Amino acid sequence: GNSVTQMEGPVTLSEEAFLTINCTYTATGYPSLFWYVQYPGEGLQLLLKATKADDKGSNKGFEATYRKETTSFHLEKGSVQVSDSAVYFCALSPYYGGSQGNLIFGKGTKLSVKP
Amino acid sequence: EPEVTQTPSHQVTQMGQEVILRCVPISNHLYFYWYRQILGQKVEFLVSFYNNEISEKSEIFDDQFSVERPDGSNFTLKIRSTKLEDSAMYFCASSGDRGSGYTFGSGTRLTVV
Numbered sequence: 716g717n718s719v720t721q722m723e724g725p726v727t728l729s730e731e732a733f734l735t736i737n738c739t740y741t742a743t744g745y746p747s748l749f750w751y752v753q754y755p756g757e758g759l760q761l762l763l764k765a766t767k768a769d770d771k772g773s774n775k776g777f778e779a780t781y782r783k784e785t786t787s788f789h790l791e792k793g794s795v796q797v798s799d800s801a802v803y804f805c806a807l808s809p810y811y812g813g814s815q816g817n818l819i820f821g822k823g824t825k826l827s828v829k830p
Numbered sequence: 831e832p833e834v835t836q837t838p839s840h841q842v843t844q845m846g847q848e849v850i851l852r853c854v855p856i857s858n859h860l861y862f863y864w865y866r867q868i869l870g871q872k873v874e875f876l877v878s879f880y881n882n883e884i885s886e887k888s889e890i891f892d893d894q895f896s897v898e899r900p901d902g903s904n905f906t907l908k909i910r911s912t913k914l915e916d917s918a919m920y921f922c923a924s925s926g927d928r929g930s931g932y933t934f935g936s937g938t939r940l941t942v943v
Contacts, residue, residue: 751934758936759873759921804873808932817863817875817886818923818932 717742721805721821728795728828736790736824738779738805748772748781748788749806749818759804762790795828802826832856836922836935843912843942851907851938853922862905863923863932864897866890873921879905912942 722737740748750762750772763772768783777792788805805821835854843849855862864876877887879897896908905924909916922935 749932759934761931761933764931806873817878817888818865818873819875820873822872 717746717807717809717819719805719807719819719821721824723822724802724824724826726824726826728826730797730828730830731794732828734790734792734795734799734826736803736805736826738788738790738821740786740788740805740807742786742807742809744809747808748779749808750777750779750788750790751804751806751820753802753804753823755801762803795826797828797830800826800828832933834922834924834933834935836920836938838938839936840939841941843940845914845942846911849909849912849940851909851920851922851940853905853907853935854903855905855922855924856926856933857903859924859926859933861885861925862897862899863925864907865921865923865934866918867921867937868915868918876907909940912940914942916940917942 718741720739747766749764751759752762753759763774765772765781768781771780779788779790781788802823802825804823806818808818837852862879865873866876867873875888877891877897878885894910898906919937919939921937923932925932
């Protein structure tokens with residue numbers, strides 16, 4: 716079946732540090748991959764996505780590359796800010812194009828950035 | 831930018847009562863979803879809805895749950911007889927044609943006392 720495994724948190728970094736949050740997946744077919752962010756007290760916001768192998772999603776300085784050979788979609792940011800403190804969810808959609816079928820979420824990684 | 835709207839933002843109900851959570855998906859979207867997130871835990875899929883019927887549901891979505899699209903714009907989740915363990919944040923989402931992605935609402939926090 717389809718599943719997403721995300722690194723356990725919480726992750727605590729100093730401002731301007733480099734961030735990596737690991738995400739690996741198991742899926743059949745040609746899934747699409749997503750990162751969602753949840754700021755304290757708010758809902759889920761799409762951060763970035765990639766719909767096929769070798770695609771790189773990017774937004775707000777965050778990047779993730781869809782690696783089919785390692786079944787990974789690790790989230791990275793070169794220099795984090797205090798405002799990046801949030802919970803980050805890796806997610807998978809079973810279908811190519813990423814608009815159909817239920818999303819399967821990882822457990823979430825809480826990031827805290829200290830000034 | 832189009833939004834998915836959920837009401838109410840917070841609902842408190844007594845155990846055993848019925849609740850209806852409301853959502854207005856993006857108007858040209860075709861697929862509708864409910865997810866829930868128990869405090870501090872992962873986001874879990876409940877049900878998907880397409881062409882006026884349930885297309886997929888999880889084991890969480892038992893006989894106590896139902897969904898409806900009563901008027902072509904609203905999409906509702908009903909819990910018939912709430913239990914304490916139904917306390918969670920409930921998210922509605924919608925998606926359109928291939929490539930349009932999913933848009934989530936800001937959620938309804940349900941507290942069962």
